[in-house]
Amino acid sequence: MHEGLLVNLTVFLTRIAEFIFGNIFIAQLFIVLLEIVVIFAVISLAVIIQVYMERRICGLIQDRFGPNRVGPFGLLQTVADMIKLMSKEDIVPAKAEKLLWGITPMLLFIPAALVYAVFPFDNGVIFADIGIGIFFVIAVMSQGVLLFLLGGYASENKYSFMGAMRAVAQMLSSEIPIAFSILAIVMMTGSLRMSDIVSAQSGIWFIAVQPLAFIIFIIAMLMETNRTPFDLVEGEAEIIAGPFTEYSGMRWALFFLAEYTNLLAAAILTVTLFLGGWQGPFLPGISWFILKVFAVIFVFMWIRWTFPRTRIDQMMALSWKVLLPLALFNIMATGIGIYIYKWIY
Amino acid sequence: MKRRYMGRDKLYTLKKDFPTDIDFDDAAENPSLIIRSLPYFPKIMHSLNTQHKFDMLSNITAVDYDDYFEVVYDLTSRINSEELMVKVPLAKASPALETMTALWPEADFHEREQYDLMGIIFLHHPNLQRILLPDDFIGYPLQKSYRQAEKEGENG
Amino acid sequence: MIKTETYQLSMGPVHPSTHGVLQVLLTLDGEKVVDSVPCMGYLHRGIEKLMEARTYFQCLPYTDRLDYVSAMNNNFSYCHAVEKLAAIDIPEKAQYLRVIMAELNRIASHMIFIGSLAVDIGATTGMIYPFRDRERILDIFNELCGARMTYSYIRIGGVRSDLSSAIVDMINKFLADLPSMLDEYNNLLTGNEIFQHRLKGTSLLSGEQARRLGITGPMLRASGIDYDLRKDNTYSSYDNFEFSVPLGKNGDNWDRYIVRVKEISESAKIIRQALDGIPDGQITAKVPKVLRPPKGEIYDTTEGPRGEVGYHIVSDGSAKPYRIHIRRPSFINLQALNILCKGYLVGDVVVAMSTIDPILGEVDC
Numbered sequence: 062m063h064e065g066l067l068v069n070l071t072v073f074l075t076r077i078a079e080f081i082f083g084n085i086f087i088a089q090l091f092i093v094l095l096e097i098v099v100i101f102a103v104i105s106l107a108v109i110i111q112v113y114m115e116r117r118i119c120g121l122i123q124d125r126f127g128p129n130r131v132g133p134f135g136l137l138q139t140v141a142d143m144i145k146l147m148s149k150e151d152i153v154p155a156k157a158e159k160l161l162w163g164i165t166p167m168l169l170f171i172p173a174a175l176v177y178a179v180f181p182f183d184n185g186v187i188f189a190d191i192g193i194g195i196f197f198v199i200a201v202m203s204q205g206v207l208l209f210l211l212g213g214y215a216s217e218n219k220y221s222f223m224g225a226m227r228a229v230a231q232m233l234s235s236e237i238p239i240a241f242s243i244l245a246i247v248m249m250t251g252s253l254r255m256s257d258i259v260s261a262q263s264g265i266w267f268i269a270v271q272p273l274a275f276i277i278f279i280i281a282m283l284m285e286t287n288r289t290p291f292d293l294v295e296g297e298a299e300i301i302a303g304p305f306t307e308y309s310g311m312r313w314a315l316f317f318l319a320e321y322t323n324l325l326a327a328a329i330l331t332v333t334l335f336l337g338g339w340q341g342p343f344l345p346g347i348s349w350f351i352l353k354v355f356a357v358i359f360v361f362m363w364i365r366w367t368f369p370r371t372r373i374d375q376m377m378a379l380s381w382k383v384l385l386p387l388a389l390f391n392i393m394a395t396g397i398g399i400y401i402y403k404w405i406y
Numbered sequence: 407m408k409r410r411y412m413g414r415d416k417l418y419t420l421k422k423d424f425p426t427d428i429d430f431d432d433a434a435e436n437p438s439l440i441i442r443s444l445p446y447f448p449k450i451m452h453s454l455n456t457q458h459k460f461d462m463l464s465n466i467t468a469v470d471y472d473d474y475f476e477v478v479y480d481l482t483s484r485i486n487s488e489e490l491m492v493k494v495p496l497a498k499a500s501p502a503l504e505t506m507t508a509l510w511p512e513a514d515f516h517e518r519e520q521y522d523l524m525g526i527i528f529l530h531h532p533n534l535q536r537i538l539l540p541d542d543f544i545g546y547p548l549q550k551s552y553r554q555a556e557k558e559g560e561n562g
Numbered sequence: 563m564i565k566t567e568t569y570q571l572s573m574g575p576v577h578p579s580t581h582g583v584l585q586v587l588l589t590l591d592g593e594k595v596v597d598s599v600p601c602m603g604y605l606h607r608g609i610e611k612l613m614e615a616r617t618y619f620q621c622l623p624y625t626d627r628l629d630y631v632s633a634m635n636n637n638f639s640y641c642h643a644v645e646k647l648a649a650i651d652i653p654e655k656a657q658y659l660r661v662i663m664a665e666l667n668r669i670a671s672h673m674i675f676i677g678s679l680a681v682d683i684g685a686t687t688g689m690i691y692p693f694r695d696r697e698r699i700l701d702i703f704n705e706l707c708g709a710r711m712t713y714s715y716i717r718i719g720g721v722r723s724d725l726s727s728a729i730v731d732m733i734n735k736f737l738a739d740l741p742s743m744l745d746e747y748n749n750l751l752t753g754n755e756i757f758q759h760r761l762k763g764t765s766l767l768s769g770e771q772a773r774r775l776g777i778t779g780p781m782l783r784a785s786g787i788d789y790d791l792r793k794d795n796t797y798s799s800y801d802n803f804e805f806s807v808p809l810g811k812n813g814d815n816w817d818r819y820i821v822r823v824k825e826i827s828e829s830a831k832i833i834r835q836a837l838d839g840i841p842d843g844q845i846t847a848k849v850p851k852v853l854r855p856p857k858g859e860i861y862d863t864t865e866g867p868r869g870e871v872g873y874h875i876v877s878d879g880s881a882k883p884y885r886i887h888i889r890r891p892s893f894i895n896l897q898a899l900n901i902l903c904k905g906y907l908v909g910d911v912v913v914a915m916s917t918i919d920p921i922l923g924e925v926d927c
Contacts, residue, residue: 119686119687122687123686123687123690123691124690124691124694125690219569219571220571223593223908289684289685290684290756292684293909296684296909297578297579297684298578298579298681298682298683298684298912299579299908299909299911299912300908301577301578366686366687367685367687367750368684368685368754368756369680369683369684369685369688369751369754369756369757369760370683370684370685370756370760370909371756371759371760372759372760372907372909372910373593373907373909374907375756375759375760407793407794407795407796408795408796409794409795438859461773462773462776463776464776464861464863464870464872464889465861465872465874465887465889467861467874467876467885467887469876469884469885470885478859478861478874480861480872480874480889482863484773484789484794487794487795489861491859491861510774510776511774511775511776511897512774512775512776512777512894512897514897515893515894515896515897516894519893523610523611536603537602537603538602538603538606538926538927539603539606540603547608547611548610548611548885
């Protein structure tokens with residue numbers, strides 16, 4: 062396997078920095094900061110692309126055009142929207158807990174962006190290839206719900222609070238099937254490290270070996286990212302916008318940003334765990350990675366614009382009564398499979 | 407199938423039961439039942455509901471005539487395929503009569519609407535409050551004496 | 563000691579799924595509905611009072627603005643009542659045209675119902691398709707009378723204009739495409755498992771309850787009671803056409819949905835028969851320029867898409883009605899809201915509200 066282009070670039074930049082600063086430690090620190098800036102830029106760009114994609118795909122599915130006026134093919138629509146959101150009046154509800162209410166959208170971005178630290182974008186391109194990679198992802202991703210709860214609570218609005226309560230219930234229902242479906246994969250690779258999981262799929266992708274885990278994972282991931290058919294936290298027909306009801310302008314845009322950052326993370330996680338990560342023939346790893354991630358995002362969007370919303374009790378029933386037992390069964394089946402495999406060879 | 411107006415023979419039987427309390431115009435093609443005595447009004451309606459099988463209170467209207475109010479009940483019998491118009495004249499000073507919500511639960515909103523817009527009071531109604539207008543609205547706009555906004559006043 | 567208590571939630575008048583400006587005061591225990599009270603009047607324009615100051619002809623446009631998604635049916639009902647009061651005979655051809663337009667409008671109205679139900683359940687795409695197809699009916703009406711929503715096409719004495727061959731073609735083409743449209747809805751919504759789970763067995767309304775609450779229209783028929791004024795008190799030229807009245811069994815949301823979907827096909831059947839059998843003749847009767855119906859009183863009902871539309875008109879012999887009272891089916895049907903919501907979840911409230919299908923212009927009058 063060739064070392065990725067980006068790895069060489071990092072090495073090259075580190076050399077230059079070392080030359081400028083004359084100290085390897087400061088140079089590395091500088092590179093880490095640069096990487097953080099880059100990842101934020103990548104996330105922002107990806108969000109803009111996703112928003113545009115979502116609206117065009119939605120238009121396609123709904124037999125209409127979608128944005129096509131601002132810039133070529135409407136590509137600048139999201140930028141225009143962002144400018145509009147930034148220039149909007151900042152409305153703070155009179156009865157809200159101002160401090161909590163204010164910091165929630167800012168904090169929300171942290172867990173959403175933190176998981177990107179352990180994603181392998183290409184061969185060797187990973188910010189922190191820690192030994193507990195997948196565990197870290199599960200642990201950090203679920204932190205977002207605390208901020209939903211905080212925002213819903215601090216808004217002093219019944220709709221927001223109901224949304225917050227739903228967010229907690231939904232997170233609990235989705236995290237456990239996710240963890241148990243991933244466990245089957247961890248059993249097969251014998252490692253929690255993300256790069257190990259990717260390289261274990263060099264022969265065959267885990268989607269072929271673990272189809273049940275894949276289905277459970279996708280469904281639970283839809284719950285985790287609050288997208289239709291499980292967009293109960295927003296549930297606009299019922300509770301207006303859930304925890305974001307009282308947020309407008311830039312604060313709302315931050316919620317929006319976090320939502321799409323989570324969607325991207327979900328897609329990356331799916332690709333890494335089940336679709337072979339950055340691996341693929343002919344093209345460089347990073348292009349395979351981007352291709353696969355956007356294919357998964359397309360599927361998520363396709364689902365969103367086709368299905369109706371479930372009810373809260375139906376979502377919980379699905380999670381606890383169907384997905385969790387299936388995931389447990391899958392773990393057992395995987396264990397037996399591994400045992401037989403070892404016994405044969 | 408076409409719905410008929412309540413037959414004259416049935417009106418006569420009803421008249422026999424309540425000789426002084428009800429009235430109808432014998433010359434008219436489809437005579438509406440006029441209830442003259444308020445105390446007997448619930449009883450008459452009850453008999454219409456049970457004996458004559460008027461299972462649907464399609465509509466309640468109140469009309470503001472020069473010297474009296476008139477509450478009009480448009481009854482429909484889905485069973486016999488009949489209809490009947492029942493009129494109850496009320497004095498201007500005290501436009502009040504018994505509610506029909508016990509016999510026809512659907513009368514609830516109808517009666518609230520007439521109370522709201524015409525000021526007819528339906529006694530023993532479970533929740534006689536304004537329904538279309540705001541709670542602090544003063545006056546009953548459908549009464550002829552109610553002054554409309556100036557622009558609407560004279561034009562036709 | 564920890565205990566739970568109920569709380570009040572005011573849903574509306576500004577809320578994404580109240581179909582206008584309906585406010586529902588919910589008493590909730592967690593997400594479970596303990597009590598729900600509809601509060602209306604935010605769109606009250608005093609139409610009944612306005613009508614008293616206008617001649618019978620001038621009243622007609624107001625009826626457009628009652629149930630604004632099925633204005634034809636309101637025109638129809640009003641004209642029918644006035645004609646009965648003034649004893650005007652309508653030419654047979656006008657009767658046919660009226661039926662065609664009223665049924666087309668019924669289809670359009672039911673399409674709105676499907677669309678708004680879909681969006682209340684969260685299927686945004688399910689909304690777009692019926693609305694797109696409804697646009698074709700509006701185009702037909704636009705061609706016919708120059709208005710998309712407020713037609714005033716059905717006039718006292720007949721109808722405003724004759725069908726041109728272009729309109730007949732449009733209607734025929736629409737009817738030919740209708741089955742494929744319905745297939746599309748069925749593929750997207752009716753067959754969807756989540757959609758079925760949301761609708762089946764929720765918000766039950768038994769036939770007895772519906773009857774006692776004076777519910778009319780598809781909602782009553784969904785509860786299994788066969789009562790359709792087009793059959794049970796046939797008016798205009800409806801007795802010339804073959805059509806059946808779809809009925810539900812359980813009176814749940816699902817039945818209310820299915821009954822309306824089936825009614826679309828039945829309406830199409832009526833339109834097809836009426837188009838084939840339009841007789842020759844006048845499209846309006848001779849109506850005096852100033853209509854002065856004889857002194858008297860009339861209550862007349864017709865079957866609108868939401869139920870029984872009734873006009874109670876009191877005439878004092880002058881050119882203006884002395885009093886008009888309108889029985890608006892949505893208004894009465896809303897009385898069932900509490901029964902439909904009690905004991906279910908907040909998510910079911912919007913669905914129940916959607917399957918009652920109230921139009922607030924009509925509710926608030």
